[in-house]
Structure formats: C-alpha cells, structure tokens
Amino acid sequence: MTTKPIKWTHLKYLFWFGPILTVMGITAQEVAGEWSPISLALLIAGLLIIGLWFLLLDQIAPGFWGRRSTQVGTNAIIATLAMFVIIGLINFLGVRYGVQIDLTENQLFTLSPQSQQVVRNLDQSVKVWVFESPANPADQELLENYRRYGSNLEFEFVDPQLQPELAQKFNVNYIGEVYLEYGNQRELVQTISQGERLSEVQLTNAIERITGDRTDKVYFLQGHGERPLEASDEAGLSQAVSALETKNFTVEPLNLAEQTAIPDDASLIVIAGPKRALFEPEVQALENYLADGGSLLVMIDPDTNPGLEPLLSDWGVTLTNQIVIDASGQGRLVGLGPATPLVTQYGDHPITQDFGTGFSIYPLAQPVDTQPVEGIQETPLVITNPQSWAENTPEQQPLEFNEQEGDRPGPLVLGVALSRQAESSTASPTLEPETTETPDAEGEDTDEPEATETPEASPSPIQTDKSQAKEDDAESRLIVYGNSNFATDSWFDQQLNPDIFINSVSWLSKRDAQALSISPKEPEDRRINLTPVQSGILGWLALLIVPAFGFLTAGMLWWLRR
Numbered sequence: 391m392t393t394k395p396i397k398w399t400h401l402k403y404l405f406w407f408g409p410i411l412t413v414m415g416i417t418a419q420e421v422a423g424e425w426s427p428i429s430l431a432l433l434i435a436g437l438l439i440i441g442l443w444f445l446l447l448d449q450i451a452p453g454f455w456g457r458r459s460t461q462v463g464t465n466a467i468i469a470t471l472a473m474f475v476i477i478g479l480i481n482f483l484g485v486r487y488g489v490q491i492d493l494t495e496n497q498l499f500t501l502s503p504q505s506q507q508v509v510r511n512l513d514q515s516v517k518v519w520v521f522e523s524p525a526n527p528a529d530q531e532l533l534e535n536y537r538r539y540g541s542n543l544e545f546e547f548v549d550p551q552l553q554p555e556l557a558q559k560f561n562v563n564y565i566g567e568v569y570l571e572y573g574n575q576r577e578l579v580q581t582i583s584q585g586e587r588l589s590e591v592q593l594t595n596a597i598e599r600i601t602g603d604r605t606d607k608v609y610f611l612q613g614h615g616e617r618p619l620e621a622s623d624e625a626g627l628s629q630a631v632s633a634l635e636t637k638n639f640t641v642e643p644l645n646l647a648e649q650t651a652i653p654d655d656a657s658l659i660v661i662a663g664p665k666r667a668l669f670e671p672e673v674q675a676l677e678n679y680l681a682d683g684g685s686l687l688v689m690i691d692p693d694t695n696p697g698l699e700p701l702l703s704d705w706g707v708t709l710t711n712q713i714v715i716d717a718s719g720q721g722r723l724v725g726l727g728p729a730t731p732l733v734t735q736y737g738d739h740p741i742t743q744d745f746g747t748g749f750s751i752y753p754l755a756q757p758v759d760t761q762p763v764e765g766i767q768e769t770p771l772v773i774t775n776p777q778s779w780a781e782n783t784p785e786q787q788p789l790e791f792n793e794q795e796g797d798r799p800g801p802l803v804l805g806v807a808l809s810r811q812a813e814s815s816t817a818s819p820t821l822e823p824e825t826t827e828t829p830d831a832e833g834e835d836t837d838e839p840e841a842t843e844t845p846e847a848s849p850s851p852i853q854t855d856k857s858q859a860k861e862d863d864a865e866s867r868l869i870v871y872g873n874s875n876f877a878t879d880s881w882f883d884q885q886l887n888p889d890i891f892i893n894s895v896s897w898l899s900k901r902d903a904q905a906l907s908i909s910p911k912e913p914e915d916r917r918i919n920l921t922p923v924q925s926g927i928l929g930w931l932a933l934l935i936v937p938a939f940g941f942l943t944a945g946m947l948w949w950l951r952r
Contacts, residue, residue, distance in 0.1 A: 405439065405440070405443040407436070407439050408436045408437070408438075408439035408440035408443060409436065409440065410436070411432050411433070411435045411436030411439065412432075412433055412436030412437060412440070413436075414432045414436070415429045415430065415431070415432030415433030415434075415435075415436060416429075416433065418432060419433075499531070499535070500535075501535055501536065501539065501590065502590070502594075503744050504594060505536070505539075505590055505593075505594045506539045508594055508597050508598055509536055509537075509539040509540035509542075509543050509597070510539055510540050511540075512540050512542035512543060512597075512601065513542070514542060514572065514573065514601075515542050515543075515544060515572075516542060516543050516544070516570060516571070516572050516597060516600070516601065517543075517544040517545065517546065517570070517571045517572075518533060518536075518543070518544070518545035518546070518568065518569075518570060518571075518579075518593070519545075519546055519548060519556075519560060519568070519569045519570075519571060520533075520545065520546070520547045520548065520568050520582070520588070521548050521549075521550045521557060521560070521562050521565060521566065521567050521568070521569070522547060522548075522549075522565060522566050522582065523547060523548070523549030523550075523551075523552070524547075525547040526582070526587060526588075528587050528588075529582065529587055529588040530547070532588055532590060532593075533545040533588070536593075543597075550562050550565060560576060564581055566581050566582045566583050567580075567581050567582075568580055568581070568582060568588060568593075570596050570597065570600050572600045572601055575600055577596055577599065577600050579592055579593055579596045580592045580593075595636040595637065598637060598638065599636065599637075599638055602638040604638070604901075605638050605639070605640055606638070606639050606640070606657035606658075606899040606901070607639070607640045607641075607642065607653075607655050607656055607657050608634060608639050608640065608641050608642075608656075608657060608658055608659075608660060608895060608899070609642055609643070609644035609652075609653065609656050609658075609659050609660070610627070610641065610642070610643055610644060610659075610660045610662060611643075611644050611645075611646065611659060611660065611661045611662075611664070612643045612644060612645050613645045613646070613647050614664040614665065614666040614667070614668055614696065615663075615664055615665030615666050616661065616662050616663055616664045616665075617662040617663045617874060617877075617878060619631050619641065619643060621879055625878050625879070625880070626878065626879050627662060627877060627878060627879070627882075628879055629879045629882040629883065629888075630877050630878075630879075630882055630888075630891055633882075633888055633891075633892055634892065634895060637892060637896070639657075639895065639899070644656075644659065646668075646669075646671075646672040646675055646676075647669065647672070650671065650675065651675060652675055652676070652678075652679040652684065656679075656684065657685065657898075657899040657900075658684070658685035658686065658687060658867075658895065658898040658899050659676065659679065659684070659685070659686050659687070660686075660687045660689075660895070661686070661687065661688045661689065661690075661696070661698075662687075662689045662874045662877065663689055663690070663691050663694075663874030663875075664690070664694065664696040665694055666696075667695055667696055667697030668696055668697045668698065669697075670697075673697060673698060673700060673701055676698075676701055677700070677701050677704070680701070680866045680868065681812065681813040681866065682812060682813070682866075683812035683864055683865060683866055684866060685866070685867040685868070685898035685899065685900070686867075686868050686869075686898070687869050687871075687894055687895065687898055688702070688868070688869065688870045688871070689870075689871045689873060689874035689877065690709055690756070690870070690871070690872060690873075690874070691754065691755075691756070691872075691873060691874050691875065692711050692712065692713055692754065692755070692756035692872070693711065702870065704763075705763060705766060705808050705810075705868055706760050706761040706762060706763035706766060706768070706808075707758060707759070707760055707806065707808070707868075707870050708758075708759040708760070708761070709756055709758060709759075709870075709872060710756060710757055710759060710780060710798075711756055712756055712757060712780035712781055712782050712784075712796075712797075712798070713729055713754065713755075713756065713780070713781045713784040714729075714731050714752070714755045714756065714757055714774060714778055714779075714780055714781070714800075714802055714804065714872075715728050715729060715731075715778060715779055715780075715781045715784075715789055715791075716728055716729075716730070716731040716732060716774065716775070716777065716778045717777045717778065717779070717791075718732075718775045718777035718778065719777075720732045720734075720775070721751075726751065728789060729753070729754055729784070729789075730751060730752070730753040730754070731751075731752050731755060731774050731778060731804070732749055732750075732751055733749070733750045733751070733752065733772050733773065733774060733775075733804065734747045734748065734749060734775070735747075735772075735773040735774070735775065735801070736771060736772060736773065737769050737770040737771050737772075737773065737807075738769065739769045739771055739807055739897075740893075740897055741771055741807060741890070741893040741894055741897050742771055742772075742890075742893070745886055745889070748885060748886045749885040749886060750772065750876065750884075750885055750886040750887055750889075750890055751876060751881060751884050751885060751887060752772070752804055752871075752872075752873045752875065752876050753873070753875040753876070753881060754873065754875060755804050755871075755872050755873035755875075755876075756780075756804075756872035756873065757780050757798070757802040757803060757804065757872055758803050758804060758805060758806050758870050758871070758872045759803070760803070760806055760808075765810050765811065766808055766809070766810045767808065767809050767810065768806055768807070768808045769806065769807045769808075770803045770805070770806050771803075771804075771805040771806060771807055771869070771890075771894075772803065772804040772805040772871070772890070773801050773802070773803055773804070774800045774801050774802045774803075774804060775800060775801060776799075776800050776801050777800065778800035778801065778802055779791045779797050779798060779799050779800050779802075780797060780798040780800075780802055781797055782795055782796035782797050782798075783795055783796075804871060804872050804873060805869065805870065805871040805872070805873075805890075806869070806870055807867070807868075807869050807894075807897070808867070808868045808869070808870075809865055809866065809867045809868070810865070810866050811864065811865060811866070812864045812865055812866045813866075865900070867897070867898050867900070869894050869897075869898060876890065876891070877891045
C-alpha cells in the first residue's frame with residue numbers, strides 16, 4: 391500500500407490565515423476594550439499558524455532559507471524593524487525628556503525665572519481650573535510649560551455647561567473664568583476671551599498670593615511733598631502700589647508729624663521724591679528704625695533737600711545734586727533725551743541678578759556716591775555707561791562736559807543697596823557688680839563685690855515676640871536711588887523699571903526665600919500701523935507695479951534673445 395505524498399505547495403496559501411486571524415483578534419480587543427475569549431482565540435490561532443508556517447517552510451519550499459532573495463528579504467525586514475525600534479526610542483525619550491528651543495525675540499514661550507521658581511517652590515498641589523471648552527491651544531501650552539517646572543501644579547479645562555455643579559462650586563459667572571484652587575482656598579485669576587488669553591503675569595502673581603504665608607506692610611512717607619499713592623497727572627505711584635498689592639504687600643501712608651514712632655508692623659519705609667525737608671525728630675525716628683533692624687527705600691530727585699544728610703552720611707552715602715547726562719545716543723534711538731539715562735549695566739545683587747543687559751530708564755536722575763564704612767556692605771545696583779557724565783550746571787545750554795565747572799565723567803551709580811548688622815542685635819546689656827570697701831578680720835580693707843539684687847522686668851508677651859522677630863531679621867537694609875521718576879505712573883511700566891522697584895521692596899522686606907528676578911513677559915505689539923496713503927502705495931506695488939516690472943523685464947529679455 392502506498393501513500394500519496396503531501397503536497398506542501400498547497401499549504402503555503404494557509405499562511406495568510408495567520409496574519410488575518412491575528413489582526414482580527416487585535417481588532418476585536420480594541421473595539422471591545424478588553425480581551426474576550428473570542429479575541430484571544432483568534433490571536434492565538436493566528437500566531438500558531440504563523441509559527442507552524444515557519445517550522446514547515448523548508449518542506450513547503452525546499453531551499454528557501456538558502457536562497458539569496460530570502461537573505462536579502464530577511465535583512466530588509468530586520469533593518470525595517472530596527473528602524474522602527476530606533477524611531478520608537480527617540481519618540482519615547484523626546485516625550486519623557488522634552489527639550490524646547492524658544493526662538494522668539496523676547497522668549498515669549500519660555501517662563502520667566504520668577505515663574506519657574508514659584509512653581510518649583512510649591513510644596514502642595516495647586517490646580518488651575520479653566521472654565522472654557524474647547525481648550526485654547528495657546529492656553530494649554532502655557533499651562534503645560536508651567537507643569538514642566540513643577541509636578542505640584544495641575545490644570546483642567548471644564549465645560550461649565552456640561553458640568554454645572556462644578557461651575558456652581560466655583561461660582562462661575564462667565565465662560566472663560568480661570569480659578570486657582572489651593573487646599574480650601576479658591577481665587578479668580580482672570581477671565582479669558584478670544585482677544586485676551588491666559589496671562590503668565592496674572593497667573594504667577596495669583597499663585598504667589600494664594601500660596602503666600604506672609605503679608606508685609608509697606609509704609610510710604612507723606613507730608614513733605616512726596617509722590618502721591620494715587621494717580622495724579624502721571625506723577626503718582628498708583629501703578630507701583632497696585633503691583634505691590636499683587637505681591638501680597640499691604641501699602642499704607644505714614645505721616646511722622648502725626649505719630650512720633652515707626653509702626654511696629656512696618657516691613658519697610660519708602661521715601662519717594664520728597665520736595666521739602668523732614669523735621670529733625672522724623673529723621674531721628676528713621677535712624678532709630680534702621681538701627682533696630684528696619685529697612686528703608688530712599689528715592690531722591692535732584693534739586694531737592696529732604697534733610698536726610700545725617701542718616702545717609704552714617705551709611706557713607708552722598709547725593710551730589712547733579713544731573714546725569716547720557717551722551718551715548720542709545721536713548722535717542724527710542725525717543726529719549728540726554729537727561730534720561732538708558733541703563734543696561736547692573737551690579738551683582740539679588741535685586742538685579744537676572745537682568746542681564748535689559749533696559750531701565752531714569753529721567754532726571756542724580757548720581758549716588760558712597761564711601762566705605764566699616765561694617766556696611768554696599769553693592770551698586772544701577773550703573774550708567776562710560777559716555778555719561780554728571781552735569782553740574784544743567785541750566786547752561788548746550789549741555790557739554792566741562793570738568794572745570796565740576797562735571798564728573800561716567801560711569802555713574804544711580805542706585806545702591808547697603809546692609810549691616812542691626813545695632814540692637816549686637817548690643818548685649820551687662821550688669822557691672824558694685825564694689826564696696828569692707829574690713830576683714832585684720833582690719834585691712836579689701837575690695838569685694840557686694841551682691842546686690844537688681845529687679846529685672848519680665849518682658850510682656852508682645853515684647854518677647856518683637857525681640858524674637860528682631861533676632862530673626864537682625865540686619866538693617868537701605869537702598870538709595872537718585873531718582874523717583876522711574877517708579878511713577880508715567881515710567882513704571884517701561885522695560886525693567888517695575889522689576890527694579892518691586893525687587894527692591896522684596897529685598898528690603900527680607901523675602902530672601904522668594905525668587906527675585908524679572909517679571910513674566912507679555913507679548914509685544916508688533917503690528918504695523920499704516921496710513922491710508924501708505925496702504926494704497928503698498929496695494930499698487932503688489933497688484934500693478936511689481937507685476938508690470940516683471941512682465942517688462944521678461945519682454946525685454948525675449949526681444950534681446952529673439
């Protein structure tokens with residue numbers, strides 16, 4: 391009895407059932423969302439057929455593995471699989487360790503150092519709720535950028551119409567409202583719309599407010615012609631006050647003629663542009679406040695005499711009452727006059743550490759001179775360029791440098807930060823024993839200390855708290871600027887001016903644990919505003935003149951080559 395040989399050549403067509411059943415099993419799992427018995431059976435059957443096909447391949451096609459085409463095809467399959475593996479690894483590493491390069495002019499898509507530090511310092515979860523749907527790509531990218539620097543910041547976009555109970559929980563009134571949630575606290579950040587997207591400035595300030603554990607009180611001295619705290623013909627400090635309030639500062643006026651002592655809750659005192667001299671008791675109260683570990687920000691304009699010479703001289707500071715002239719020509723490029731220095735050089739200090747070569751503007755400023763004083767550490771903050779000079783006779787025109795008339799060449803210092811150990815923290819009271827002459831047994835006089843009991847007043851709880859606070863902040867700090875115009879409403883929002891002022895107040899209030907850096911950046915308006923004549927000229931150029939010139943040139947070339 392003979393058996394017919396198996397025709398292996400017909401079995402090669404069964405191979406296609408393997409991939410088909412495998413794809414059917416995977417598709418069934420994706421549609422159902424889980425592995426069912428049917429999807430598993432299809433997948434296993436497909437894989438078994440593929441495996442059997444490889445085992446019987448040499449009998450189905452004798453010499454298959456030795457063919458040159460098989461080797462070439464196998465190499466191609468391996469190279470293709472290797473390419474897919476490499477691409478997959480690159481994508482995995484790119485997603486997990488993403489790197490972004492911001493090529494915009496002012497690094498618009500990069501968080502400022504302040505925002506980065508605020509998010510890194512979050513020790514508890516802070517969630518941003520955006521009641522808008524669908525999510526705007528720009529807002530989502532900004533929030534993703536925040537989350538790259540701190541895992542404790544979360545965000546979620548919510549459709550208030552689909553989740554009315556959540557909208558009612560936050561008391562949402564309009565679509566586009568953005569809220570912060572920190573523990574049991576909730577705060578409205580802003581209301582976004584098509585014309586106003588989520589702002590890094592407002593979001594960072596809101597995070598600082600809601601997570602801040604301290605509120606410092608800043609007193610602005612009044613009564614001597616100082617800058618008003620409200621808006622007043624662009625000479626007030628309303629924008630500066632508003633910016634401080636967003637940083638958890640409480641701002642109040644202070645009139646030392648009405649009260650003889652500095653309030654106990656003062657974190658620092660600001661003297662902004664006084665036009666008249668302070669009374670001697672007021673100057674003495676400020677000196678005592680500094681000696682006791684206080685902080686003082688002094689901004690004095692030229693052609694004024696605030697009567698602070700005794701206080702400033704004790705710190706080695708002198709105001710020359712000259713006008714700084716900038717002859718470099720930088721200011722003229724942006725419409726500034728020579729008496730408005732444009733500064734790009736800063737000292738090595740926490741206030742200015744992240745400024746780089748940014749611009750700050752100081753209209754009608756005077757130089758601040760310092761002399762070394764033992765125990766006082768001084769650091770220049772704002773420094774003019776070498777082409778500037780201190781003009782001693784600004785009333786003479788034209789303005790020219792004349793050393794014989796007392797002019798001084800630059801670079802000049804327009805602001806300086808000083809610190810020293812508080813006197814109250816270094817002075818330790820001691821009790822000297824009294825000596826009385828008492829005869830000894832032999833009648834000789836000997837000097838022996840007589841024990842005398844001196845009652846000591848036990849401090850009250852309030853005094854104990856104050857002494858502990860002074861021990862913690864046992865450092866006196868002083869900043870002197872030869873200008874107050876840079877902080878007024880007409881100049882406050884120019885370039886780095888707000889950062890100079892806010893960082894100075896933050897350093898004086900001894901918020902050393904918080905980041906002192908440039909404020910978050912806002913997009914600059916780069917639109918070109920054209921007059922009707924200019925737009926008409928551009929239209930004729932684009933539609934008629936340029937095409938006509940092209941046709942004319944082509945016709946001339948054709949005629950020359952004909």
